Amino acid sequence: MTHTHPQPASTDIEARLAHAENRCREHGSRLTPIRRQVLGLLLKHGHGVKAYQLVDEMKSLHASTTPPTVYRALEFLQAEGLVHRLDMSNAFVACSAQDDAHGHVHHGLLLACPRCNAVAEVPDEQMSHALAAWVHQAGYRLEGESIEIKALCPACQKIASATA
Amino acid sequence: MTHTHPQPASTDIEARLAHAENRCREHGSRLTPIRRQVLGLLLKHGHGVKAYQLVDEMKSLHASTTPPTVYRALEFLQAEGLVHRLDMSNAFVACSAQDDAHGHVHHGLLLACPRCNAVAEVPDEQMSHALAAWVHQAGYRLEGESIEIKALCPACQKIASATA
DNA sequence: GCAATTTATGCAACACTATATCATTGCAAT
DNA sequence: ATTGCAATGATATAGTGTTGCATAAATTGC
Ligand SMILES: [Zn+2]
Ligand SMILES: [Zn+2]
Ligand SMILES: [Zn+2]
Ligand SMILES: [Zn+2]
Numbered sequence: 001m002t003h004t005h006p007q008p009a010s011t012d013i014e015a016r017l018a019h020a021e022n023r024c025r026e027h028g029s030r031l032t033p034i035r036r037q038v039l040g041l042l043l044k045h046g047h048g049v050k051a052y053q054l055v056d057e058m059k060s061l062h063a064s065t066t067p068p069t070v071y072r073a074l075e076f077l078q079a080e081g082l083v084h085r086l087d088m089s090n091a092f093v094a095c096s097a098q099d100d101a102h103g104h105v106h107h108g109l110l111l112a113c114p115r116c117n118a119v120a121e122v123p124d125e126q127m128s129h130a131l132a133a134w135v136h137q138a139g140y141r142l143e144g145e146s147i148e149i150k151a152l153c154p155a156c157q158k159i160a161s162a163t164a
Numbered sequence: 165m166t167h168t169h170p171q172p173a174s175t176d177i178e179a180r181l182a183h184a185e186n187r188c189r190e191h192g193s194r195l196t197p198i199r200r201q202v203l204g205l206l207l208k209h210g211h212g213v214k215a216y217q218l219v220d221e222m223k224s225l226h227a228s229t230t231p232p233t234v235y236r237a238l239e240f241l242q243a244e245g246l247v248h249r250l251d252m253s254n255a256f257v258a259c260s261a262q263d264d265a266h267g268h269v270h271h272g273l274l275l276a277c278p279r280c281n282a283v284a285e286v287p288d289e290q291m292s293h294a295l296a297a298w299v300h301q302a303g304y305r306l307e308g309e310s311i312e313i314k315a316l317c318p319a320c321q322k323i324a325s326a327t328a
Numbered sequence: 329g330c331a332a333t334t335t336a337t338g339c340a341a342c343a344c345t346a347t348a349t350c351a352t353t354g355c356a357a358t
Numbered sequence: 359a360t361t362g363c364a365a366t367g368a369t370a371t372a373g374t375g376t377t378g379c380a381t382a383a384a385t386t387g388c
Contacts, residue, residue: 030384032336051374064338071375072336087251087312090345090374111304122302130294131313138286140275140315147313148251149295151304196365215345228367235346236366254345254374 013043016094020082023099027080037061038073039082039094048091048117081105081145086112086119088150096121107146113153115160120153121146177207180258184246187263191244201225202237203246203258212255212281245269245309250276250283252314260285271310277317279324284317285310 008016017036024031031039041057042049051070058065074092077083084093089112096119097105108123109131135142152160172180181200188195195203205221206213215234222229238256241247248257253276260283261269272287273295299306316324 030335034337066339067375068339068377069337109298111299111302113304114307120302120304124298127294127298130291134273134288134291135275135313135315138275138284139318140277140284140313141321142313143278143316144314147311149299149304149306149311150308151299152307154303157305194364198366230368231346232348232368233366 007044007046010044013040016043019099020080023082024080029076029080034058034062034065034069035073035076038070039077042077042083042092042094046094048086048089048093048112048119050089050091054092081107084110084119084121084146086110086117087148088112088114089117091117093117093119097123110146110148111151111153112148113156114150115156116153118153118155171208171210174208177204180207183263184244187246188244193240193244198222198226198229198233199237199240202234203241206241206247206256206258210258212250212253212257212276212283214253214255218256245271248274248283248285248310250274250281251312252276252278253281255281257281257283261287274310274312275315275317276312277320278314279320280317282317282319 017031017040020039021031021036037058038054041054051067051074054070054074055065055067058070062069074083074085078085078092082095084095084107085091086093093112095105095107097107099105106123106125106128108121109127111120111122113119131147132142181195181204184203185195185200201222202218205218215231215238218234218238219229219231222234226233238247238249242249242256246259248259248271249255250257257276259269259271261271263269270287270289270292272285273291275284275286277283295311296306
């Protein structure tokens, strides 16, 4: 690793995996071992990871892993709202939003760093609603559960200003 | 084509190509025939187009076209602010923002339809500034000249509601 | 239980997107 | 002429994602 990222302790990861498993059961779907392992890897990384890196890492956990194995797991996890795809870098990241009391999930805008794939998922009702209203006024209708914004994270800003 | 898109008359296209050529000259760069043809194709389409479709279309205009030919042209056009890349669909679209009196370009937020690749580039100082401030408050710094928002265009909304 | 049905996985091949590398051309400055 | 530079030609390869079908595992209905 070129630099460190905040990583949740593995007990936190276990808790979040258990939480995810409950959520899937409530939805009538199953968090199978493969899906759970892929989600676990994403949680461990804590930032955006590419699909083929997940394939490599999965091979250690599950020898028969091929690209479809991972892509299918990612598709499932995205449908469950547990993972987001970062279009700008073809990467995937575990959702960091927490369920609220009603089991409702609010995905804030995704601040994604193009340099290091750090992602800050900041929930902000105010901003989200303003954006939705603005989009609607333009005759469009928001599609997808999150909006991805390309922005340098604090760490990469420092590096950039030092390099400049 | 499955459905029609508003296409600027070819005189408009010529005018915009001439405008682009002037802008490049002012920047000390050159809108060469290849670059001009690629931009022309994007202007003709008026919505997002995939790189390999451009390769195919370019082969009619320029027999020796290969993927690098098109990707190099697109890279140049993006650097000049004449073209945007749509991350969500791996497509490219001609910038529809017009220079203001000072030669300054304001890229509004990009409303991009995931179904048909229609793109509405709506300049809005208010919204852009609010968003920039919000990003800054989160400790991030906006990177890139535009923000891509996934949203159904009016036409695809109709189709979607009819199908549902 | 057990068969029928659905869902998930294994596996191979393929399709699509983008870049690396090196040679070549054309033109301008020395 | 020689050099330098920007653009292009040409080939190969890397990277990303999907399809199709066969097999296996779980769920459902009896
Ligand atoms: Zn989320
Ligand atoms: Zn960063
Ligand atoms: Zn633009
Ligand atoms: Zn549309």
